[in-house]
Amino acid sequence: MDNSRKLNDHDLKGVSFDKKELSILKEVARGKGNKEIADYLLISQRAVEYNLTRIFGKLNVRSRSEAIFEAKQLGVIPNEDFI
Numbered sequence: 001m002d003n004s005r006k007l008n009d010h011d012l013k014g015v016s017f018d019k020k021e022l023s024i025l026k027e028v029a030r031g032k033g034n035k036e037i038a039d040y041l042l043i044s045q046r047a048v049e050y051n052l053t054r055i056f057g058k059l060n061v062r063s064r065s066e067a068i069f070e071a072k073q074l075g076v077i078p079n080e081d082f083i
Contacts (some may be wrong), residue, residue: 015074017055017058017061017076020041020043021051021052021054021055022076023079024037024041024052024055025055025076027040028052028064028068029068029071029072034048034052052067055067058073059071
Protein backbone atom coordinates (compact mmCIF):
# COMPACT_ATOMS: atom_id res chain seq x y z
CA MET A 1 0.00 0.00 0.00
CA ASP A 2 1.22 3.49 -0.81
CA ASN A 3 1.98 5.24 2.48
CA SER A 4 2.46 8.59 0.74
CA ARG A 5 -1.31 8.86 0.21
CA LYS A 6 -2.89 11.88 1.87
CA LEU A 7 -4.60 11.26 5.19
CA ASN A 8 -7.85 12.79 3.97
CA ASP A 9 -8.22 10.30 1.11
CA HIS A 10 -11.01 7.77 1.54
CA ASP A 11 -9.96 4.13 1.51
CA LEU A 12 -12.96 1.81 1.79
CA LYS A 13 -12.98 -1.87 0.85
CA GLY A 14 -9.82 -1.35 -1.17
CA VAL A 15 -11.27 1.64 -3.04
CA SER A 16 -9.51 4.96 -2.49
CA PHE A 17 -10.41 8.41 -3.78
CA ASP A 18 -8.32 11.55 -3.79
CA LYS A 19 -9.79 14.96 -2.96
CA LYS A 20 -10.50 15.83 -6.60
CA GLU A 21 -12.31 12.54 -7.23
CA LEU A 22 -14.40 13.00 -4.09
CA SER A 23 -15.30 16.55 -5.09
CA ILE A 24 -16.39 15.39 -8.54
CA LEU A 25 -18.34 12.44 -7.14
CA LYS A 26 -20.21 14.71 -4.73
CA GLU A 27 -21.11 17.13 -7.53
CA VAL A 28 -22.33 14.23 -9.68
CA ALA A 29 -24.53 13.15 -6.75
CA ARG A 30 -25.93 16.69 -6.66
CA GLY A 31 -27.02 16.28 -10.27
CA LYS A 32 -24.43 18.51 -11.93
CA GLY A 33 -23.20 17.86 -15.46
CA ASN A 34 -19.56 17.79 -16.52
CA LYS A 35 -19.49 21.44 -17.61
CA GLU A 36 -21.09 22.60 -14.36
CA ILE A 37 -18.62 20.53 -12.35
CA ALA A 38 -15.68 21.86 -14.37
CA ASP A 39 -16.82 25.46 -13.88
CA TYR A 40 -17.44 24.93 -10.16
CA LEU A 41 -14.07 23.25 -9.51
CA LEU A 42 -12.17 25.51 -11.93
CA ILE A 43 -10.87 22.60 -13.99
CA SER A 44 -11.38 21.55 -17.62
CA GLN A 45 -14.26 19.38 -18.76
CA ARG A 46 -11.63 16.91 -19.94
CA ALA A 47 -10.27 16.70 -16.38
CA VAL A 48 -13.78 15.96 -15.12
CA GLU A 49 -14.22 13.24 -17.75
CA TYR A 50 -10.82 11.74 -16.91
CA ASN A 51 -11.59 11.66 -13.20
CA LEU A 52 -15.04 10.18 -13.80
CA THR A 53 -13.44 7.40 -15.83
CA ARG A 54 -11.10 6.70 -12.90
CA ILE A 55 -14.00 6.80 -10.43
CA PHE A 56 -16.08 4.42 -12.56
CA GLY A 57 -13.14 2.03 -12.77
CA LYS A 58 -12.50 2.10 -9.04
CA LEU A 59 -16.16 1.43 -8.31
CA ASN A 60 -16.48 -1.06 -11.18
CA VAL A 61 -19.52 0.76 -12.61
CA ARG A 62 -20.57 2.08 -16.02
CA SER A 63 -22.83 5.02 -15.23
CA ARG A 64 -23.18 8.06 -13.02
CA SER A 65 -26.20 6.58 -11.25
CA GLU A 66 -24.32 3.35 -10.51
CA ALA A 67 -21.37 5.39 -9.21
CA ILE A 68 -23.65 7.35 -6.88
CA PHE A 69 -25.28 4.15 -5.63
CA GLU A 70 -21.95 2.40 -4.98
CA ALA A 71 -20.42 5.48 -3.34
CA LYS A 72 -23.44 5.71 -1.05
CA GLN A 73 -23.16 2.00 -0.20
CA LEU A 74 -19.50 2.54 0.75
CA GLY A 75 -20.37 5.63 2.79
CA VAL A 76 -18.21 7.84 0.58
CA ILE A 77 -20.96 10.39 0.00
CA PRO A 78 -23.52 11.30 2.68
CA ASN A 79 -27.27 11.56 2.08
CA GLU A 80 -27.24 15.35 1.90
CA ASP A 81 -25.16 15.14 -1.28
CA PHE A 82 -28.01 13.47 -3.15
CA ILE A 83 -30.43 15.37 -5.34
